[in-house]
Amino acid sequence: MENQVLNKRKLFNTGKFDVRTYTMIAALIIMWIGFTYLTEGSFITSRNLSNLVRQMAIVGIMGTGMVLVIVSGGIDLSVGSVMGFLGCIAAALQVWGGVSTLGVIAIALLLGLIIGLAQGSLIAYTDVPPFIITLGGMLIFRGAVLAVTRGTTVAPLQKSLLYFGQAYVSNTIGIVIAVLAVAFLLLNEISKRKAKQKYNTLNEPMSTMIIRWLVFSLIICASVWMLNSYKGIPVPVLIMFILVLIFSFIAEKTTFGRRIYAIGGNIDAAKYSGINVKRNIVMVYCLNTLMAAIAGLILAARLNAGTPQAGINLELDAIAAAVIGGTSMTGGVGRVAGAILGGLIMATIDNGMSMMNLDAYWQYMVKGVILITAVWFDIKTKKNSSKSKK
Amino acid sequence: MHEYLLQMKNISKEFPGVKALNNVNFDVVRGQIHALVGENGAGKSTLIKILCGIYPYGTYDGQIVINGEEKKFNSIRDVENSGIGCIHQELNLVPELSVSENIFLNDKPGKYGIVDFNQMYKRTKELLANIGMDVDSHNGVDPNEKLKNLGIGQKQLVEIAKALSKDIKLLILDEPTSALTEAEVDILLDILDGLRKKGVTCIYISHRLDEVMRIADSITVLRDGQTIETREKVDMDKETMISLMVGRELKNMFPRVEHKRGELAFEIKNYSVKHPDIPGKMLLDNVNLKAYKGEILGISGLMGAGRTELFTSVFGAFSEPAVGEILIDGKKVEIKNPVDALNNGLFLLTEDRKKLGLNLLMSVKENTTLASLEKVARFGVLDNNKAIYETNNYVEKIKIKTPNVEASVNTLSGGNQQKVVIAKALMTEPKVIILDEPTRGIDVGAKYEIYKLMNQLVDEGVTVIMISSEMEEILGMSDRVLTMCNGRINCEFAICDATQEKLMQASTGSDN
Numbered sequence: 058m059e060n061q062v063l064n065k066r067k068l069f070n071t072g073k074f075d076v077r078t079y080t081m082i083a084a085l086i087i088m089w090i091g092f093t094y095l096t097e098g099s100f101i102t103s104r105n106l107s108n109l110v111r112q113m114a115i116v117g118i119m120g121t122g123m124v125l126v127i128v129s130g131g132i133d134l135s136v137g138s139v140m141g142f143l144g145c146i147a148a149a150l151q152v153w154g155g156v157s158t159l160g161v162i163a164i165a166l167l168l169g170l171i172i173g174l175a176q177g178s179l180i181a182y183t184d185v186p187p188f189i190i191t192l193g194g195m196l197i198f199r200g201a202v203l204a205v206t207r208g209t210t211v212a213p214l215q216k217s218l219l220y221f222g223q224a225y226v227s228n229t230i231g232i233v234i235a236v237l238a239v240a241f242l243l244l245n246e247i248s249k250r251k252a253k254q255k256y257n258t259l260n261e262p263m264s265t266m267i268i269r270w271l272v273f274s275l276i277i278c279a280s281v282w283m284l285n286s287y288k289g290i291p292v293p294v295l296i297m298f299i300l301v302l303i304f305s306f307i308a309e310k311t312t313f314g315r316r317i318y319a320i321g322g323n324i325d326a327a328k329y330s331g332i333n334v335k336r337n338i339v340m341v342y343c344l345n346t347l348m349a350a351i352a353g354l355i356l357a358a359r360l361n362a363g364t365p366q367a368g369i370n371l372e373l374d375a376i377a378a379a380v381i382g383g384t385s386m387t388g389g390v391g392r393v394a395g396a397i398l399g400g401l402i403m404a405t406i407d408n409g410m411s412m413m414n415l416d417a418y419w420q421y422m423v424k425g426v427i428l429i430t431a432v433w434f435d436i437k438t439k440k441n442s443s444k445s446k447k
Numbered sequence: 448m449h450e451y452l453l454q455m456k457n458i459s460k461e462f463p464g465v466k467a468l469n470n471v472n473f474d475v476v477r478g479q480i481h482a483l484v485g486e487n488g489a490g491k492s493t494l495i496k497i498l499c500g501i502y503p504y505g506t507y508d509g510q511i512v513i514n515g516e517e518k519k520f521n522s523i524r525d526v527e528n529s530g531i532g533c534i535h536q537e538l539n540l541v542p543e544l545s546v547s548e549n550i551f552l553n554d555k556p557g558k559y560g561i562v563d564f565n566q567m568y569k570r571t572k573e574l575l576a577n578i579g580m581d582v583d584s585h586n587g588v589d590p591n592e593k594l595k596n597l598g599i600g601q602k603q604l605v606e607i608a609k610a611l612s613k614d615i616k617l618l619i620l621d622e623p624t625s626a627l628t629e630a631e632v633d634i635l636l637d638i639l640d641g642l643r644k645k646g647v648t649c650i651y652i653s654h655r656l657d658e659v660m661r662i663a664d665s666i667t668v669l670r671d672g673q674t675i676e677t678r679e680k681v682d683m684d685k686e687t688m689i690s691l692m693v694g695r696e697l698k699n700m701f702p703r704v705e706h707k708r709g710e711l712a713f714e715i716k717n718y719s720v721k722h723p724d725i726p727g728k729m730l731l732d733n734v735n736l737k738a739y740k741g742e743i744l745g746i747s748g749l750m751g752a753g754r755t756e757l758f759t760s761v762f763g764a765f766s767e768p769a770v771g772e773i774l775i776d777g778k779k780v781e782i783k784n785p786v787d788a789l790n791n792g793l794f795l796l797t798e799d800r801k802k803l804g805l806n807l808l809m810s811v812k813e814n815t816t817l818a819s820l821e822k823v824a825r826f827g828v829l830d831n832n833k834a835i836y837e838t839n840n841y842v843e844k845i846k847i848k849t850p851n852v853e854a855s856v857n858t859l860s861g862g863n864q865q866k867v868v869i870a871k872a873l874m875t876e877p878k879v880i881i882l883d884e885p886t887r888g889i890d891v892g893a894k895y896e897i898y899k900l901m902n903q904l905v906d907e908g909v910t911v912i913m914i915s916s917e918m919e920e921i922l923g924m925s926d927r928v929l930t931m932c933n934g935r936i937n938c939e940f941a942i943c944d945a946t947q948e949k950l951m952q953a954s955t956g957s958d959n
Contacts, residue, residue, distance in 0.1 A: 256836040311827050312820040319817055322806040329764060329803050330818035330871065331789035389808045 078383050080434060081398055084427075085405065092409035100409055103287040110284070113397075113404035114293035115140075115352045119371060120378030120396030121297075121304045122348030127379055128308070129341045130321040130388030131180065131187040134372050135194030136349040139172055141368030142198040144353035148211040148363025151218060158217040162354060169350025170343050172198075177342030181335035187342075195372065202365055212362035221296070222358025225289035234290070235281040239274040246270055293355045297397070300348070305393045307344075317341060322389030377424065378403060381431045402427065451512075452477040452617060452648045453498075458509035460493055460502065467493045468507070469672045475617070475665075480639060480649045482659040485669035486692055486890035491652055494669070495621055498650075499533040500526035513617075532610030536622040538602055540609075542595035547571035549594050550609045574608040578638045598751075600631030607638065611647075618642065619650045622888065624658060628749045628916065629951075636662050654888065656685050668692055693892050700891070701923030702899050708926065709740030711777065712910040713793075713879045718771030720760050730767070731757050732934045738879065738910050743901060745925025745942075746914040748954045753934040754914045755798060758881045762788045762795040775878060789818060792878035796868055796885060798914070804868040805856050812838040812852040815870045822874065841870035845900055862893025869900065879910045886920060898924055918947045930954050 092100040099105060119136055126133045143165045150156040150164060176194050180187045205211075226234075246266050253261075284290045308314040316337050319327040328334050352371075357363050380386065381402055382395025403424055410420050455473040459466070468490045475481045485491050496502050498511065504519035511518045513529055520526050526533070540549050547567050548555075556570065557563035571590035572582070580601070581587045588601055597605065603623055610618055620639075624632045632655075639649060639662055653659055659666060660680065667677040668691040675691050689700075715736040722728040731753050738744045748754050759765045761773060763784040773780055780791045788795070797803035805814055815838045816823050823834040838852045847866045849859055856867050865885065872880055882901070886894040901911050901924060915921050921928055928940045930953035938953035 252830070252832045256832040310829050310831075312824045312829060313827060315813065315817070315820055315829060319806055319809070319813075322808040323802075325803045326806050327817075329762075329785055329795065329797055331785045331875070332817075333784075333786050389806070 078392070078395060078398065081381060081383070081395075081402060081431065085398070085402055088402070088405050088409065092405070092412070096409070096412045100412055103283050105408065105412070107284055107287040107291065109404050109408045110294045110401075111291040112408065113400045114291070114297045115356055116371065116374045116378050116403065117297045117397050117400040118300055118348055118352045118355070119375035120382070120400050121301055121393055122345035123372075123375040123379045124382070124384050124391050124393050124396045125304065125308060125314075125317055125341050126187075126345050127376070127384045127386060128321045128388060128391045129317045129338060130324060131338070131341070132376070132386075133176075133187065133191045133342065133345050135172075135176060135191040135198060136345060136352075136375060137368040137370060137372035138195045138198035138202065139169070139346050139368075140349040140353035140356065140371060141202045141366075142205065142353070143168055143350045144357035144367050145202050145205045145211060145363035145365070147218075147354055148214060148357050149205055151214055152211050152363075158215055161218065165350045165354055166347060169346045169348075169353075173343035173346030174339065176346070177339035180342060181338040199369075202367070206363060206365045208365050210362045210364045214358065214361055218354075219358050219361055221292055222355050222360070224292045225284075226292060226295060228285045228289050231281050231285050231290045234295075235278055238277050242270055242273055242277075293359070296351070296355065300351070301393060301397055304344075308393050313337065313340065318389055320388075374400075374403065377428050381428060383435070385435075386432075450477050451475060452514065453650075454510075454512040455494070455498065456510040456512065458494065458497060458507060458511075460497060460507040467672050468497075471509075471669070471672070471674050473667060473674065474677070475648060475650060477648055478643065478646055479664035480643055480651055480662055482651045482653065482663035482666045483669065484653065484656065484659060484666060484688060484692060485675075486892060489669040489692070489890075490672040491669055492621070493672075495533070495619060495650075495652065498526070498531070499523065499619065527613060530614060530616040531619065532613060532615040532617070533619045534603075534606045534610055534621065534623060538606055540594050540602060540605065543593065545591050545593055546575075546588055546597070546605055547590035549605060550574060550590075550612050552609070570612070571608070574612055577611065578604055578608055578641070579634065580604055580608070598631075600627050600634065603627065603631075603635065604638070607635075611642075615647065617648045617650065619652075621652045622654065623651075624653060624655055628751075629918075630749065632658060654890065656688055659688070660685060670694055689891055692890075700895065700919070702895065702902060703923065704902050706741050706743065706902075706905050706926050708742050709908070711737055712740045712775070713738040713912075714772075714774040714777075715757075715761060716772040716774065718757070718761070718769060718773075720756065720765065720767050720769045723767050730934050731760065731769070734771070734934075734936055736929065736936055738912055740908055740910055741905055742926040743905060743911045743913055743924055745921040745928040746912060746931060747916075747918070747921045747928055747950050748931035749916075752931040752954065754931050755883055757931070758795055758883060758912070758914065759797075762793060762881070764788075764795070789875055789877075792876075793881070794818075794872040794875055794877035794879070795881045796872055796883060798884040798887060800865055800868050804871075805864060807857045808855070810853045810855055811842070811847065811849050811859070811867055814856050814867050815841055815852075815874060818871050819874045819876075837874065838870070841873060845870060845873075846896060860890075860893075862889035862896075865889055865893070865897065869897070873904075877909060879912065880904065881912045881914070883914045884916060885913060886915075886917070918950055921945075921950065922947065 089101070119140065123133060123136070146168065147161045147165045151158070151161050156164070176190055179185065179190050246269070250266065281290065308317070316327065316332050319330065319332060320334055320337060324334060353368065356367055360367070378399035379391065379396045381399035382392065382397070384391030384395060406423050406427070407420050410423070411417070451474045453475040455471065458468050458471045458473070460468040471490065471494060473483070473494065483491050483494070497507050500520040500523045503521045511520070518529060541552070544552070550571050551567050555562045556566045568590050575581065575588065575590065582589055588597060594602065594605065607618070623635060627635065636658060639651070642649065651659070651663060663680050665677060665679050666683050666688065668675040668688065670692060715734055718731060718734040719729055720731040722730040734757060746754050756765060760767070760769050761782065763782040773782055775791050775793065780787070782788045782791060782793070801807065806817065809817070812834055816834050820829070823830055823837055835852055841847070842849065842852060845866050847870065848863050856864055859867065886897055901913070904911055913921070913924060922942070922945055926942055928942065928945050928950065929936050930938045930950060932954055940949065
């Protein structure tokens with residue numbers, strides 16, 4: 058019986074990747090082809106693609122944290138303001154206080170955790186819904202941004218901090234990363250295979266494993282080659298990918314991650330299964346504002362300043378990225394990597410349309426339509442599949 | 448010859464990979480109560496969903512003939528317009544609205560979109576009186592009462608009133624009594640009898656065969672998507688019905704074996720909880736209870752006696768604080784929440800498995816391991832292969848019918864879902880397991896397997912406490928029975944002394 062389990066597993070081991078995700082990948086490819094055609098090829102240049110991924114890094118990072126929050130059945134509207142606040146705090150400490158880059162980073166991350174702890178505890182231990190508490194947080198920290206900056210731009214930052222927003226890693230390091238990633242994938246596949254053999258659940262031919270490994274390796278190598286032919290991998294993008302890896306691991310491979318999905322799927326059943334619901338919820342909000350702190354630092358570094366406008370409406374982009382990437386607003390369903398896909402789609406729209414010299418209002422409208430379509434499509438496919446089930 | 452009100456001819460319905468119904472013929476005589484019985488998965492629900500328009504014309508093969516006229520229902524509204532009222536297992540009522548607003552939810556009386564509340568009130572009162580719910584009667588409600596303040600039995604009756612508010616010829620009830628107490632069942636059956644006298648035809652679907660024998664005129668048995676037999680009640684008895692349903696003779700519904708009572712394993716001392724809604728009233732009043740290793744302790748009582756609340760509170764999941772002591776293996780334990788309860792070897796299998804027991808978005812594996820993730824993880828990192836391996840052990844041990852452990856629990860039948868919850872409980876290796884209505888809403892075959900499993904647990908040294916509203920189950924499986932009434936444990940019976948009558952007397956508090 059257990060062998061059937063693996064029979065049904067697809068080539069890319071993506072049992073949880075739903076129809077929406079595949080549709081979104083298809084939509085992304087169509088968009089790239091379309092923009093390449095409409096901009097007579099300048100969309101697909103390595104310079105433009107490098108810019109595109111650099112632009113999406115911040116939304117990608119925030120979307121990553123947001124996926125866990127939404128999966129747990131909550132929402133966090135405060136992260137845009139929190140990231141702006143922490144970016145400005147970092148800038149202010151460095152510009153006015155002369156604090157070193159490491160010190161600034163440590164303080165921003167710590168404050169991020171504390172804010173998450175405060176909001177998360179309020180959500181877990183009072184009956185006030187997360188929507189209200191984080192909406193309050195959004196207003197409070199937007200005010201705090203203005204209080205810190207007095208409405209002015211705080212600049213300039215030290216060069217070592219700018220590294221995190223503006224630099225590229227050298228081509229050699231890029232190649233080393235690609236080689237390491239490819240090697241890691243192979244080792245991971247082999248160890249999974251061994252574990253399956255140990256528990257007698259192996260039912261996959263060697264060739265499937267190798268094809269899967271080759272496809273992923275090809276994607277990695279192509280991306281690194283493309284970025285290297287411009288200036289190399291942008292540091293924020295590298296940070297984003299490391300964070301996505303960590304968060305995917307947390308979501309899918311740890312007991313904490315499983316508990317978050319359990320709480321979002323059915324909070325009562327989670328409670329009766331002996332899960333400490335409140336503590337886990339606090340932790341989710343802590344992780345999310347920690348991501349906001351990282352995003353805030355990167356944004357400040359990219360702008361070389363703390364500005365009062367930093368992060369306005371970014372929480373909505375993060376939520377949209379998570380939802381376009383397949384996270385269900387009702388909780389219990391979603392994938393961290395999906396947020397990157399969602400972020401990439403939105404960045405593609407921004408980038409492609411501005412390259413076509415279309416007015417900015419078009420970008421908002423198109424993104425809105427895509428968001429609605431993605432969820433609509435998802436609900437429709439779900440309905441069809443549940444109809445055929447019963 | 449009788450005249451048929453409804454004929455369903457050669458109905459077939461296929462889902463991808465499954466033939467749910469295969470040439471089913473189902474004829475209902477005008478003015479009769481016609482019971483439809485069968486195990487879970489036999490096709491009853493599918494048949495009813497076709498009749499109620501949930502699966503519209505064209506998605507199935509066969510004919511529906513009403514009053515000799517073929518009908519092609521495209522929507523639920525078409526069905527309602529043909530005089531068919533359908534009451535589903537899950538009630539479709541709005542808790543925040545009043546009784547009368549619920550009854551006239553879709554077509555409120557009045558003109559130009561302005562509701563005539565006086566007329567609505569009056570008509571609701573008439574409808575309620577019709578089914579014995581006058582305001583003054585024992586069971587009565589005021590039409591302006593909010594629905595959420597009603598008991599579950601009363602809600603069921605409001606559903607019936609709602610169906611009757613339209614001019615219906617055929618009333619379909621899908622498992623109407625699964626959540627009702629015996630007393631409420633009596634009221635419901637009386638009302639159905641009254642409706643029959645007024646000429647309403649009724650299709651009655653139930654797992655409770657006693658009720659079927661009491662109320663039905665004819666009985667149709669479905670099995671594996673086929674009509675097995677339709678008989679008049681006079682030609683049918685319970686044993687025949689069961690053997691037709693399961694396709695084999697089921698001599699004994701309860702696999703009783705001798706248990707040897709061991710040492711004291713679990714004790715509740717002077718346990719009291721205040722009533723959350725009524726000030727000054729005790730929900731649980733000085734409860735004392737002892738359970739021993741190697742026995743099945745049955746907890747009997749009527750709904751509202753405080754049985755579920757007692758064990759929810761002991762498990763640390765009740766909203767109100769408790770006073771009193773809990774002892775496990777003679778040691779006093781503090782249980783403030785379910786985490787503490789599990790750590791102390793206590794597991795509560797809740798009566799509402801979909802709401803409190805299962806995560807329907809998750810797979811069999813994820814549900815089974817949910818309460819003991821530490822066992823399939825190292826340093827907080829899950830070992831998926833170990834989880835599959837462990838889950839497979841339980842799938843085999845308690846015979847969960849699932850294509851594989853990665854299948855969503857949502858696709859399993861009720862009995863198998865219940866087994867998944869049991870697997871989850873067993874994986875925590877509890878010392879004391881509390882089963883709250885463990886066989887509610889599951890079919891005869893799966894029930895038998897769950898009973899056998901309870902015996903197996905007792906043999907392994909687990910203390911089993913079973914709360915049940917089914918007297919037969921209590922008498923068939925327990926070694927000792929306690930009855931609860933009004934928040935107290937008022938009687939104890941050794942199983943050799945217990946009879947249905949004695950238990951009922953004790954449960955209603957009429958023995959003293």
